[in-house]
Amino acid sequence: ALLSALILGLAGLAQKKAARSKAEAEITQLESFVTDYQMKYGQVPPSDAALAAALAAANHSLTNKTDPDQMPTDPWGMPYEYTNSSKVTFYLWSYGGDTNIPPTVKAVWIGSFPAP
Numbered sequence: 001a002l003l004s005a006l007i008l009g010l011a012g013l014a015q016k017k018a019a020r021s022k023a024e025a026e027i028t029q030l031e032s033f034v035t036d037y038q039m040k041y042g043q044v045p046p047s048d049a050a051l052a053a054a055l056a057a058a059n060h061s062l063t064n065k066t067d068p069d070q071m072p073t074d075p076w077g078m079p080y081e082y083t084n085s086s087k088v089t090f091y092l093w094s095y096g097g098d099t100n101i102p103p104t105v106k107a108v109w110i111g112s113f114p115a116p
Contacts, residue, residue: 016097019075020110023094026062026072027111030080030092033060043087051082074110083114 030051037054038044045051048071056068064070064079071079076097084090093111 019097022075023096023110026074027080027092027094029062030072030082031112033058033062034082034090034092038088044084044090045082046084048079048082080111081113085114 033055034044034051037051045054049069052064052069052071055063055072062072064072071082073079074094074097076094078095078097080092080094082090082092091112091114093109093113096108096110
């Protein structure tokens, strides 16, 4: 019984690590897309809706398949968050999937995010 509990615990940890790695990779892809957008249009997308529309227009692999007008979702099914603070600065992050931790606890967040 102890061995099976240990194996299940390790499997759960591996799944969490895989989901976090996937989110990190997807955020890197999205950051690259925003940078390319900035080079093309001279500014970053002005909103998450504009970013979602640009992803859909480019037929990007991370386009939200359920609703292309919405941001793509992270491995936990929550939308990635995006905001810009100027025409050249943006933040893109995931809350890290742990819905039991308040969103103000940034230790579990993945990506770049605005200071409080």
